Amino acid sequence: MPELPEVETIARRLKKVLLKKTIASIAVLRSKSFIGDAKSVSGVQVDSVQRRAKIIIISLSDGRSLLVHLKMTGQLMYIHEGQRIGGGHPTADFVATLPSKHTRIIIAFTDESTLFFNDMRVFGWIKVLDTEGLVREFADLGPDIISKDVTVEYLVAKLQSRSQSIKQVIMDNQVLAGVGNIYASDALHLAKINPSREGKSLSHEEVLDLVASLKRVINLGIEMGGASIQNYRNVDGLVGHYQDVRRVYAREGEPCGECGSIIVRMKQGGRSTFYCSVCQL
DNA sequence: ATTTATGTTTACAG
DNA sequence: CCTGTAAACATAAA
Numbered sequence: 001m002p003e004l005p006e007v008e009t010i011a012r013r014l015k016k017v018l019l020k021k022t023i024a025s026i027a028v029l030r031s032k033s034f035i036g037d038a039k040s041v042s043g044v045q046v047d048s049v050q051r052r053a054k055i056i057i058i059s060l061s062d063g064r065s066l067l068v069h070l071k072m073t074g075q076l077m078y079i080h081e082g083q084r085i086g087g088g089h090p091t092a093d094f095v096a097t098l099p100s101k102h103t104r105i106i107i108a109f110t111d112e113s114t115l116f117f118n119d120m121r122v123f124g125w126i127k128v129l130d131t132e133g134l135v136r137e138f139a140d141l142g143p144d145i146i147s148k149d150v151t152v153e154y155l156v157a158k159l160q161s162r163s164q165s166i167k168q169v170i171m172d173n174q175v176l177a178g179v180g181n182i183y184a185s186d187a188l189h190l191a192k193i194n195p196s197r198e199g200k201s202l203s204h205e206e207v208l209d210l211v212a213s214l215k216r217v218i219n220l221g222i223e224m225g226g227a228s229i230q231n232y233r234n235v236d237g238l239v240g241h242y243q244d245v246r247r248v249y250a251r252e253g254e255p256c257g258e259c260g261s262i263i264v265r266m267k268q269g270g271r272s273t274f275y276c277s278v279c280q281l
Numbered sequence: 282a283t284t285t286a287t288g289t290t291t292a293c294a295g
Numbered sequence: 296c297c298t299g300t301a302a303a304c305a306t307a308a309a
Contacts, residue, residue, distance in 0.1 A: 072288070072305095162297085
């Protein structure tokens, strides 16, 4: 289940192989996984591959874009002459013959290479949008957490206007784009801030520390190629390694790396939060 | 076997 | 408005 670093990793990998490729056809195996007219996307070249929030943007030569959101269990797997490039939620489909039973979309290129979109739970999607649709898609999104637009002043201002816990605010995509459960938990631990505290109770200094911590853990995640925490089969180059350096996420019952006390787990907004009750007052 | 949780996001009810 | 819950769906772990 990819977060920003894993999506960034996939976008970077795909960029290397997809640029200038011409799409021959798009086959939609599960209709709700594709939004727009898939048949209209053929004979166009890939101009660029980028990421915004947790969405991959494949810009096309006709001015439109293919957007990919992996949600919980999506994967993109590019296959060309035996080499396999991609990533996403780690399941057996990583090594399976494709298409597999979870394959929802198949994008075929004119050089016989293929991009498979696999998505076990079918929350994810691919959509084709024109420029106007693209603008609308991102209109309500806050600045990317790793962009320069995210400053202490910005976050302090956002915190004042709401009464939620700090963890829920930083995971709100209208405030900060791209902060998911793993990195929210780990950044709060790095900054030694209790996830339950009301956002507006944080001092200027604490917000400064939190912004720096968020950028730090997310950038570390990108360096590690993302995280692959659940049952994964280790396939060279397809899984990330952030799980080896993570601070608290999914480490309930294990000792805190800072003070040795036991990491505990609680619920916030229906999501699990992991933290150290000694370090994070 | 049955229940519970899952790295996401949105819609809807209160 | 804000806030909490369910829901989209499939699988593994408890």
